[in-house]
Amino acid sequence: MLGNELTRFTLANGLRVVLAPDPTAPVVGVSVHYDVGFRSEPEGRTGFAHLFEHLMFQGSESLEKLAHFRHVQSAGGTFNGSTHPDYTDYFEVLPAAALERALFLEADRMRAPKITEENLRNQIDVVKEEIRLNVLNRPYGGFPWILLPPVLYRTFPNAHNGYGDFTELEQANLDDCAQFFDTYYAPANAVLTVAGDIELTRTRDLIEKHFGDVPARPAPTLPSFSEPPPAGQLEDTHLDPHAPLPALAIGYRMPDPIHDLDGYLANLVLASVLAEGDGSRLQQRLVLREPLVTDINAGCGLFGPFEARDPDTFTITAVHSPEVTGARVLAAVDEELDKLAATPPSDQELAKVTARWVAGLHREHDRIVSRTLALGSFELLYGDPSLVYTLTDRLAAATPEAVSAAAKALRPDARAVLTVAPAGGNK
Amino acid sequence: MTYRTAAEIGRTERGPRPLPDLGTQRSVAGLASADTVLDNGLRVVAVHQPTVPMVEVRLRIPFAGADRKHSAIAEVLAETILTGTERRDRVAMDTDLALVGGELGAGVDPERLSVGGNALASGFDTLLDVLADALTGAAYRDDEVAGERARLVERIAVARSQPSVIAREALQRHRYGDHPYTRETPEAADVATVTVDEVRALHRSGVLPRGSVLVFVGDVEPDAAIAKIAAALSGWTSDATAAELPDLPAVTGGDVLFVPRPGAVQSQLRLSAQAIARTDPRYPALQLANLVYGGFFSSRLVENIREDKGYTYHARSSFEFTRGGATLLVDADTASDVTAPALLEMRYELGRLGVVPPTAEEVETVRQYAIGSLLISTASQTGLASQLGALIPLGLGPEWLIEHPTRLAAVTNTEVAEAALEFFAPTRFTGVVVGDAVQLPSLRALGGVTE
Numbered sequence: 001m002l003g004n005e006l007t008r009f010t011l012a013n014g015l016r017v018v019l020a021p022d023p024t025a026p027v028v029g030v031s032v033h034y035d036v037g038f039r040s041e042p043e044g045r046t047g048f049a050h051l052f053e054h055l056m057f058q059g060s061e062s063l064e065k066l067a068h069f070r071h072v073q074s075a076g077g078t079f080n081g082s083t084h085p086d087y088t089d090y091f092e093v094l095p096a097a098a099l100e101r102a103l104f105l106e107a108d109r110m111r112a113p114k115i116t117e118e119n120l121r122n123q124i125d126v127v128k129e130e131i132r133l134n135v136l137n138r139p140y141g142g143f144p145w146i147l148l149p150p151v152l153y154r155t156f157p158n159a160h161n162g163y164g165d166f167t168e169l170e171q172a173n174l175d176d177c178a179q180f181f182d183t184y185y186a187p188a189n190a191v192l193t194v195a196g197d198i199e200l201t202r203t204r205d206l207i208e209k210h211f212g213d214v215p216a217r218p219a220p221t222l223p224s225f226s227e228p229p230p231a232g233q234l235e236d237t238h239l240d241p242h243a244p245l246p247a248l249a250i251g252y253r254m255p256d257p258i259h260d261l262d263g264y265l266a267n268l269v270l271a272s273v274l275a276e277g278d279g280s281r282l283q284q285r286l287v288l289r290e291p292l293v294t295d296i297n298a299g300c301g302l303f304g305p306f307e308a309r310d311p312d313t314f315t316i317t318a319v320h321s322p323e324v325t326g327a328r329v330l331a332a333v334d335e336e337l338d339k340l341a342a343t344p345p346s347d348q349e350l351a352k353v354t355a356r357w358v359a360g361l362h363r364e365h366d367r368i369v370s371r372t373l374a375l376g377s378f379e380l381l382y383g384d385p386s387l388v389y390t391l392t393d394r395l396a397a398a399t400p401e402a403v404s405a406a407a408k409a410l411r412p413d414a415r416a417v418l419t420v421a422p423a424g425g426n427k
Numbered sequence: 428m429t430y431r432t433a434a435e436i437g438r439t440e441r442g443p444r445p446l447p448d449l450g451t452q453r454s455v456a457g458l459a460s461a462d463t464v465l466d467n468g469l470r471v472v473a474v475h476q477p478t479v480p481m482v483e484v485r486l487r488i489p490f491a492g493a494d495r496k497h498s499a500i501a502e503v504l505a506e507t508i509l510t511g512t513e514r515r516d517r518v519a520m521d522t523d524l525a526l527v528g529g530e531l532g533a534g535v536d537p538e539r540l541s542v543g544g545n546a547l548a549s550g551f552d553t554l555l556d557v558l559a560d561a562l563t564g565a566a567y568r569d570d571e572v573a574g575e576r577a578r579l580v581e582r583i584a585v586a587r588s589q590p591s592v593i594a595r596e597a598l599q600r601h602r603y604g605d606h607p608y609t610r611e612t613p614e615a616a617d618v619a620t621v622t623v624d625e626v627r628a629l630h631r632s633g634v635l636p637r638g639s640v641l642v643f644v645g646d647v648e649p650d651a652a653i654a655k656i657a658a659a660l661s662g663w664t665s666d667a668t669a670a671e672l673p674d675l676p677a678v679t680g681g682d683v684l685f686v687p688r689p690g691a692v693q694s695q696l697r698l699s700a701q702a703i704a705r706t707d708p709r710y711p712a713l714q715l716a717n718l719v720y721g722g723f724f725s726s727r728l729v730e731n732i733r734e735d736k737g738y739t740y741h742a743r744s745s746f747e748f749t750r751g752g753a754t755l756l757v758d759a760d761t762a763s764d765v766t767a768p769a770l771l772e773m774r775y776e777l778g779r780l781g782v783v784p785p786t787a788e789e790v791e792t793v794r795q796y797a798i799g800s801l802l803i804s805t806a807s808q809t810g811l812a813s814q815l816g817a818l819i820p821l822g823l824g825p826e827w828l829i830e831h832p833t834r835l836a837a838v839t840n841t842e843v844a845e846a847a848l849e850f851f852a853p854t855r856f857t858g859v860v861v862g863d864a865v866q867l868p869s870l871r872a873l874g875g876v877t878e
Contacts, residue, residue, distance in 0.1 A: 024478050024806075025455065025802070026453040026455060061442070061444075066730060071446060073725045073792060073796045075449055075799065076796055077800075077803070078800060078803065095799045095802055096452065097452035100447040104444070112438060115436065115437060122734065122737045125762075126737050126740055128762070129693070129737070129738070129761065129762055130741075132693045132740075133741060137760075139588045174432070178430050178431055178435075182430045182436070241690070243585075243588065244587075277521045277525055277530075278518055278520070287574075291577075294578050348522070352522060352525035352526055353525075355528035355547065356525055356528050356529075356530070357528075358528050359545065359546065360528075362528075363479065363481060365479070367807045368806065368807070
């Protein structure tokens with residue numbers, strides 16, 4: 001397939017680079033992944049990694065406030081950034097003629113972002129509106145990604161709310177910003193990815209020209225967020241003033257995504273066997289046959305797979321009618337897990353999962369923005385961007401026995417159960 | 428470890444650097460496509476885009492109904508059309524699709540029933556076979572209809588608790604009264620009474636090839652794709668024509684309606700005015716004027732109420748197209764205590780767009796943005812299929828997409844200024860604000876707000 005030829009190199013300042021030429025369409029994707037996410041933010045500063053992501057768009061030495069957006073968009077491009085548990089990404093997709101412009105913009109803010117008190121205050125207000133929009137003013141806001149971790153995990157990095165507490169966001173100051181940037185935004189702690197209609201030699205030259213003189217700083221030591229698994233079933237209830245129906249989230253620990261990738265992939269296959277499509281185990285039983293729930297989902301990672309190092313979370317979420325108790329839903333889920341643990345899934349079940357994953361990854365990577373970001377995150381987390389293209393083979397290699405073992409490991413005596421209770425009626 | 432200050436971080440010895448110029452843009456190769464009407468009256472547009480070994484289909488069936496209960500029956504039909512046929516039960520449908528990496532989904536709105544999906548290109552025949560099976564042989568078994576009906580009632584309750592849905596319903600009623608176009612979410616009580624016979628009858632009378640369109644995009648040559656589609660759907664026939672929605676009345680300007688939502692921490696602001704269809708010669712200029720107003724991040728509205736004032740995370744202005752025309756929709760969700768200030772700024776920017784028209788630089792920025800974002804959004808199969816699925820039912824084809832950059836390039840600053848003055852006049856807009864009644868006194872003081 002086109003676009004599978006990867007070139008990797010590292011600049012003298014430590015910046016890792018991934019190039020993925022693909023001449024199919026005259027567009028380019030440029031992304032920078034920094035190896036810091038909300039699990040690394042300091043205690044007392046919840047939400048800071050995400051707030052800082054906003055600040056990186058507010059100007060740099062060569063670019064006034066708003067200039068970044070205007071320069072990308074006036075070149076016909078789009079941009080965004082997002083904060084994940086273990087990394088933060090920034091990206092542009094543009095007509096290929098704007099490649100050098102995108103490199104310039106990313107290099108300028110990697111070298112010298114202009115962080116001012118005025119912009120900090122403005123973006124705290126914007127982030128608070130983002131949180132009101134996505135969490136506080138809607139039913140099931142933060143379900144389960146904010147609500148489940150404090151039940152499953154004990155330590156601050158894993159348990160806290162990555163969107164942040166309003167009072168802590170308001171306390172953020174310029175020194176916090178400077179310290180965070182100097183610690184985590186070093187070129188040696190970042191990956192630059194360029195995909196699309198590019199010429200290799202010229203692109204290398206442009207990258208050297210713009211990023212070569214970003215001063216080297218040491219990369220921080222990679223932190224460990226490991227903590228022991230829960231020793232029982234941990235439970236909590238969240239009162240949701242907007243939710244019309246009760247909901248349930250079950251969280252389990254799962255194999256190390258980096259050092260036990262095949263174990264992790266068996267869980268990914270398990271999630272599809274359980275809840276992907278009308279023919280899946282939980283959809284058939286809990287939605288269609290019995291029916292106990294309105295919706296049920298299973299997945300790896302609180303935002304999807306490959307967003308975090310260890311520990312990562314296997315989740316099952318369901319919305320159900322008030323006449324059905326959460327305990328009944330739990331019991332049915334446990335029965336289905338027990339069946340899979342006792343009898344491995346059929347070859348046909350796995351063939352369905354594999355074909356849908358192959359198709360899904362084709363569709364995802366057909367969009368240059370998704371392909372660019374996937375290459376960057378796999379370089380960052382795994383040191384191997386080509387995993388993006390070999391992942392489906394690895395998934396297809398998951399055996400029925402491995403999937404059965406994954407189901408067996410999802411034990412009732414080592415998990416978190418979060419209940420969302422409607423409170424306050426439909427406003 | 429010692430750290431620099433924010434001020435030290437923001438400057439280097441060498442100082443600010445100049446922005447590099449843009450290079451030369453390679454133009455896009457043309458799209459190989461075919462466009463035909465099958466014997467059963469279905470229009471098929473097929474586009475060859477072999478970027479990945481996949482196929483995408485989008486079927487759009489005009490599906491309007493005047494009856495009050497139509498939207499409820501239509502929703503149940505959309506939820507159950509893919510839940511089993513004479514030949515396959517629900518699980519068999521999903522299994523056949525899954526084995527070729529495929530999926531199909533259905534949805535309905537007041538204008539049309541949409542069935543869409545994708546599969547590995549090697550599974551194109553299976554995808555078409557399952558689609559044809561549903562169109563000609565959907566069984567609507569009692570238990571599937573009963574189950575989906577119950578789930579739908581619960582999902583409607585969830586939807587109606589979303590502030591965005593509350594605002595949407597209020598805006599639709601305020602703009603269009605009781606026109607069938609407003610019935611986007613049926614009443615749960617109506618859904619609860621929908622019978623299997625009603626769903627089957629609507630399938631027979633409404634799920635029709637004549638007047639409908641199927642868009643194909645993928646890794647199959649267009650003529651071959653059309654031949655496969657024609658063969659697969661040859662048994663789907665009727666002399667009747669799919670039902671188009673009656674024309675909408677024009678939106679007229681007027682007071683913004685306040686809708687109380689006690690205890691809300693955020694308000695939903697929605698403003699709307701009549702616009703023009705894509706076929707109108709003034710459309711490209713209005714498209715650019717809208718971008719300058721609030722159509723992208725570097726717009727006057729976003730720079731004002733987000734980046735300058737911090738009132739909102741999300742503010743936007745966009746077009747809504749129907750078969751007969753189009754409207755402008757401005758929307759923002761703001762913190763409760765800045766509801767009135769945000770409305771004031773939205774109106775201020777509406778007026779300013781006409782009387783302080785977009786500068787040459789603003790026009791050039793939005794022109795490049797419009798051309799570039801079209802290029803990017805049509806570079807993938809899914810993006811192209813979605814674009815065509817939206818355009819073709821409105822009477823436009825792939826050629827419109829291909830020619831549009833040229834139209835955008837030809838727009839003059841004067842034309843943008845004229846479009847801004849004509850279409851963005853604040854008095855042309857109406858709308859709704861959903862929020863806590865505590866905000867009412869300041870909204871009343873602004874004026875042009877009714878309760």
